[in-house]
Amino acid sequence: MHATEATQAAQRSIDICNACRYCEGYCAVFPAMMLQRAFTTEDMSYLANLCHNCNGCYHACQFSPPHAYGINLPQQFAEIRVESYAEYAWPKGMGSAFARNGRAMLTLTAAALAFVVLAMLLLVPNAALFGALSGAGAFYRVIPWGVMASFAGVTLLFSLVALLMAARNFWRDTASSLTRTISFSAIRTALSDAATLRYLGGGHTGGGCNDLDASFSHTRRKLHHVLMYGFFLCFASTSVATLMDHFLGWQAPYSWYSLPVVLGSLGGIGMLIGCVGLIWVKIATDPAPVARAVLGGDYALLLMLALVAKTGLLLLLFRATPAMGMLLALHLGSVLALFLALPYGKFIHGILRFTALLKAAVEREGRSVTGS
Ligand code: SF4
Ligand code: SF4
Incomplete structure (x- = not known):
């Protein structure tokens, strides 16, 4: 998986999530994320496809827009998912x-x-x-x-x-x-x-x-x-x-x-x-x-x-x-x-x-x- 604007934006977000951990019990994404300190673009592809787009972490987040951190995982993960579909498509x-x-x-x-x-x-x-x-x-x-x-x-x-x-x-x-x-x-x-x-x-x-x-x-x-x-x-x-x-x-x-x-x-x-x-x-x-x-x-x-x-x-x-x-x-x-x-x-x-x-x-x- 190649690095893109979407993977870089999501990487910045989950660095903050990993320190915050408020959404730990929401879905499988956060426990999977907390196993690591640093994330590759492949990790972003995995976490994005694990996300079910429930919007829970967006509405719970004190750092979602208009906060300067702009954390919006449902949106960032949805963009990565589509990039990953193209990346893994066969042929x-x-x-x-x-x-x-x-x-x-x-x-x-x-x-x-x-x-x-x-x-x-x-x-x-x-x-x-x-x-x-x-x-x-x-x-x-x-x-x-x-x-x-x-x-x-x-x-x-x-x-x-x-x-x-x-x-x-x-x-x-x-x-x-x-x-x-x-x-x-x-x-x-x-x-x-x-x-x-x-x-x-x-x-x-x-x-x-x-x-x-x-x-x-x-x-x-x-x-x-x-x-x-x-x-x-x-x-x-x-x-x-x-x-x-x-x-x-x-x-x-x-x-x-x-x-x-x-x-x-x-x-x-x-x-x-x-x-x-x-x-x-x-x-x-x-x-x-x-x-x-x-x-x-x-x-x-x-x-x-x-x-x-x-x-x-x-x-x-x-x-x-x-x-x-x-x-x-x-x-x-x-x-x-x-x-x-x-x-x-x-x-x-x-x-x-x-x-x-x-x-x-x-x-x-x-x-x-x-x-x-
Ligand atoms: S989405 Fe917001 S509230 Fe939830 S873990 Fe990340 S930074 Fe914390
Ligand atoms: S939008 Fe995705 S990452 Fe956020 S709580 Fe729902 S499933 Fe988890």
Whole structure:
């Protein structure tokens, strides 16, 4: 990781934090920070990705602006996080996608939608594209299963490899000083911290984040949960449908009470509520601890996820009508854009944050063994 204005500003801040230690119980960042006296840019990348952006330390700090020290860790860490996404992106050249990320992601979405819609207009007969189809295999009469599975499989596989490579680059850069190996209990702790979004809980106060202002609430944590588990339910729905089709020969569309439809409906509704709610929190929050330059990428990911959820739910509602063909095109286009964008947009934060949580769990184990 290279030194930048953001890493230098954060380094000045945490030198003061290390002497002050008032926020020690707020999150994993402060205990990790207090293990050291001097910080490299790699340490800044690690601490920035460990930060959950709860704003707690900004509102608690007696040295935040307009104080001359100008300590604003949520803002400084958010800027470093985006720089770290570009630094660790795989393949290397793709890091440039994080500059003006909002515009890049929305352009990608528009291009993917246009590509799928145009391809279907040109290649699919009108009777299939604009007809009211029903019965097993109706979707595949519009677009063959093999074409659908190939596009989705190849793009998703590439993106998963790219995300794993980014996590590997991050780990190599930030965890080389670890003296302990990764244990099963450290992995379990990191998984639990990520699954419960522990550090959006307000640390020792337990009151949640400073979502909108200096008051505490669990709104952002709950919305993030609804979005995250909604996404997992949709993924489970697609996986179950693929298994039913491939191994049992039961072709979509499925009945309203079938497992893929129930999982997909709950997941889609959850994703939509989570996206809309988180966009509202971003609009309504106190702008002082916010890094304005990174907001575009945040909004773009939420809009992309909302588009996937909305087109999926509309497709479910109108699958037996003549609108099915174009809704299928819009849904597949939005899914294609999302899959392509996974390693080059805000989604990468989940992978790098989990990796940072894993390092923190390994460090905590080391401390409990040495008693420090
Ligand atoms: S953010 Fe402010 S109050 Fe909190 S530890 Fe740092 S200097 Fe102290
Ligand atoms: S914003 Fe929250 S999570 Fe980030 S360093 Fe401050 S207290 Fe910790």
